Amino acid sequence: MKASLAFRIWISLLGWGAALAMFFPVAWMVLTSFKTEIDAVATPPLLFFHPTLQNYFQVNQLGDYAGAVWNSVVISFGSTAIAIALAMPAAYAMAFFPNRWTKDLLLWILSTKMMPAVGVLMPIYLICKSTGLLDTKTGLIAIMTLANLPIIIWMLYTFFKEIPGDIIEASRMDGAGALAQIRVVLLPLAGPGIASTGLLAVILSWNEAFWSLNLTAVHAAPLTAFIVAFSSPQGLFWAKLSAASTLAVAPILVFGWMTQRQLVRGLTFGAVK
Amino acid sequence: MSTLEIKQLRKSYGSAEIIKGIDLKIEDREFVVFVGPSGCGKSTLLRMIAGLEEISGGELLIDGVRMNEITPDRRGLAMVFQSYALYPHMTVAGNMAFALRLAGVPKAEREQRVRVAAKTLQLEALLDRKPANLSGGQRQRVAIGRAIVRQPKAFLFDEPLSNLDAALRVQTRLEIAKLHRDLQATMIYVTHDQIEAMTLADRIVVFNAGRIEQVGTPLELYHNPANLFVAGFIGSPKMNLIGAVVRARTAQALELVLDGGSVVSVQPGDAAPGAKLTVGLRPEHIVVDPQGPISGHVEAVERLGNESIAYVSIGASLPLTVKLPPQSPVALGENLRLALNGHAVSLFGEDGHALGWTRPQAGG
Numbered sequence: 001m002k003a004s005l006a007f008r009i010w011i012s013l014l015g016w017g018a019a020l021a022m023f024f025p026v027a028w029m030v031l032t033s034f035k036t037e038i039d040a041v042a043t044p045p046l047l048f049f050h051p052t053l054q055n056y057f058q059v060n061q062l063g064d065y066a067g068a069v070w071n072s073v074v075i076s077f078g079s080t081a082i083a084i085a086l087a088m089p090a091a092y093a094m095a096f097f098p099n100r101w102t103k104d105l106l107l108w109i110l111s112t113k114m115m116p117a118v119g120v121l122m123p124i125y126l127i128c129k130s131t132g133l134l135d136t137k138t139g140l141i142a143i144m145t146l147a148n149l150p151i152i153i154w155m156l157y158t159f160f161k162e163i164p165g166d167i168i169e170a171s172r173m174d175g176a177g178a179l180a181q182i183r184v185v186l187l188p189l190a191g192p193g194i195a196s197t198g199l200l201a202v203i204l205s206w207n208e209a210f211w212s213l214n215l216t217a218v219h220a221a222p223l224t225a226f227i228v229a230f231s232s233p234q235g236l237f238w239a240k241l242s243a244a245s246t247l248a249v250a251p252i253l254v255f256g257w258m259t260q261r262q263l264v265r266g267l268t269f270g271a272v273k
Numbered sequence: 274m275s276t277l278e279i280k281q282l283r284k285s286y287g288s289a290e291i292i293k294g295i296d297l298k299i300e301d302r303e304f305v306v307f308v309g310p311s312g313c314g315k316s317t318l319l320r321m322i323a324g325l326e327e328i329s330g331g332e333l334l335i336d337g338v339r340m341n342e343i344t345p346d347r348r349g350l351a352m353v354f355q356s357y358a359l360y361p362h363m364t365v366a367g368n369m370a371f372a373l374r375l376a377g378v379p380k381a382e383r384e385q386r387v388r389v390a391a392k393t394l395q396l397e398a399l400l401d402r403k404p405a406n407l408s409g410g411q412r413q414r415v416a417i418g419r420a421i422v423r424q425p426k427a428f429l430f431d432e433p434l435s436n437l438d439a440a441l442r443v444q445t446r447l448e449i450a451k452l453h454r455d456l457q458a459t460m461i462y463v464t465h466d467q468i469e470a471m472t473l474a475d476r477i478v479v480f481n482a483g484r485i486e487q488v489g490t491p492l493e494l495y496h497n498p499a500n501l502f503v504a505g506f507i508g509s510p511k512m513n514l515i516g517a518v519v520r521a522r523t524a525q526a527l528e529l530v531l532d533g534g535s536v537v538s539v540q541p542g543d544a545a546p547g548a549k550l551t552v553g554l555r556p557e558h559i560v561v562d563p564q565g566p567i568s569g570h571v572e573a574v575e576r577l578g579n580e581s582i583a584y585v586s587i588g589a590s591l592p593l594t595v596k597l598p599p600q601s602p603v604a605l606g607e608n609l610r611l612a613l614n615g616h617a618v619s620l621f622g623e624d625g626h627a628l629g630w631t632r633p634q635a636g637g
Contacts, residue, residue, distance in 0.1 A: 166358035
């Protein structure tokens with residue numbers, strides 16, 4: 001069946017329209033970050049103006065951008081590394097040695113993701129407080145690890161399922177114990193899948209705001225908290241807020257851009273075969 | 274090289290029992306084939322021997338040592354899988370050396386052993402290739418090579434030929450038989466193909482529904498099937514199994530009325546007049562004979578070149594399969610008279626067990 005020309009034009013227009021609508025706020029934010037505060041609030045909005053880097057310098061003077069980036073990097077990569085290390089054996093066991101509870105267990109693992117985070121804010125806040133983990137990177141790494149664990153287990157499970165069980169059994173016959181099976185057979189075969197799971201987990205915890213806002217103040221504040229810190233006192237200064245936001249999304253955007261091939265390959269791994 | 278002993282082995286999933294208490298002893302250097310229809314438990318038993326399935330009850334001994342709790346990597350057995358299960362990220366040489374690498378065998382010895390195995394299997398030119406760049410037959414040989422280099426206590430084959438095309442299957446079958454002669458190794462081989470079983474085995478174990486129906490050499494099973502299941506399973510084309518009633522019993526003969534009314538007499542068996550039996554007749558043991566006691570008409574003829582197979586309706590529920598010489602002038606719809614040509618006739622009682630085989634009497 002061949003779609004008619006008119007239909008294809010409409011679909012293209014719709015696609016471009018949706019993409020532009022989604023991209024517009026981001027583009028506008030970046031544009032605004034290069035305006036002076038006066039240009040930023042001009043009505044009608046200015047599309048052409050004299051760009052300035054003023055905002056970026058001021059943002060760095062007013063807040064600790066480098067510190068926030070460092071916190072974000074430590075928290076997102078640290079929590080991802082720990083979560084993957086925990087999820088690998090779990091997914092391995094469920095994919096290759098399923099029993100009659102495996103399906104229920106998987107569903108239960110996912111169901112924890114359906115609970116609104118705010119529902120457990122109070123107990124988690126109190127736990128962090130009494131263990132001295134408030135406003136520490138350790139505390140946030142622990143929270144992020146646990147928050148992303150369900151999705152990571154699910155993704156790894158799906159990737160492991162793609163590997164024929166015979167190959168694992170062959171390696172068992174060849175003398176591989178559980179660790180050797182993971183190291184020599186599973187890791188190389190599920191490598192792309194594990195990589196894209198890791199990338200996704202890094203992005204998720206980089207962008208996570210709820211816990212980082214509620215559990216950090218100064219020392220462990222990542223980039224999400226950095227922006228929020230700007231929005232209240234500088235709330236009326238759109239250009240500076242835009243600069244801060246642009247700085248916050250830039251690292252992960254660049255990271256995502258560089259790894260997008262890997263990411264797409266991993267996410268479609270099961271679909272295209 | 275080793276012996277393997279199975280005592281009252283059981284396997285159940287929940288309340289469903291798949292393997293129902295199996296006793297078997299496999300001698301050193303023996304080639305034993307497990308055969309049976311799909312779902313009979315033969316593959317499960319092999320996987321229990323390998324250690325890939327847990328043993329629910331009974332005992333598995335290798336060289337007299339209990340293996341129930343030993344993990345597969347420490348049983349010293351090698352397995353060839355139906356899907357070959359090669360490691361896709363390793364070369365042929367890497368696949369073959371993998372077990373040795375895990376065992377910490379020095380590199381020089383590893384390479385030496387891989388070279389020897391590759392030579393046996395004519396894989397020398399392919400050692401640097403990845404499995405994706407091999408044909409089905411080559412992959413199969415790599416899978417066998419991977420087993421050989423380990424010098425295991427016993428080889429386990431799980432339907433290794435079923436993914437190959439017919440011509441390659443015959444060739445690989447011969448290679449496996451030669452391999453067994455050369456290596457002098459204990460081998461256990463699972464298949465649903467009775468021709469593979471007949472051609473390869475020192476002893477065949479026939480499985481059905483989680484139990485052993487009969488254990489014996491190929492010709493023992495062929496000539497003396499212990500029951501109706503084995504009689505129907507071993508042999509191609511299948512043995513004719515026809516209902517019959519004993520009409521008279523003398524010291525010299527048992528006179529039987531076959532379904533459809535033909536009367537044949539065979540050598541005496543342990544059955545009283547009036548008893549209901551099943552008669553097993555091999556297709557090649559029936560001949561066209563104008564004076565023969567069995568009459569019927571030809572329903573179908575298959576001419577295979579080297580022989581012709583005729584299906585002759587004698588009034589019983591199934592037509593009689595008769596193997597004839599290739600030029601036999603039998604025509605469709607023709608009325609024929611048939612006789613038993615002096616070979617074995619198997620008799621089975623109502624419980625399905627053999628009465629002990631008998632010979633038909635000359636002149637019938």
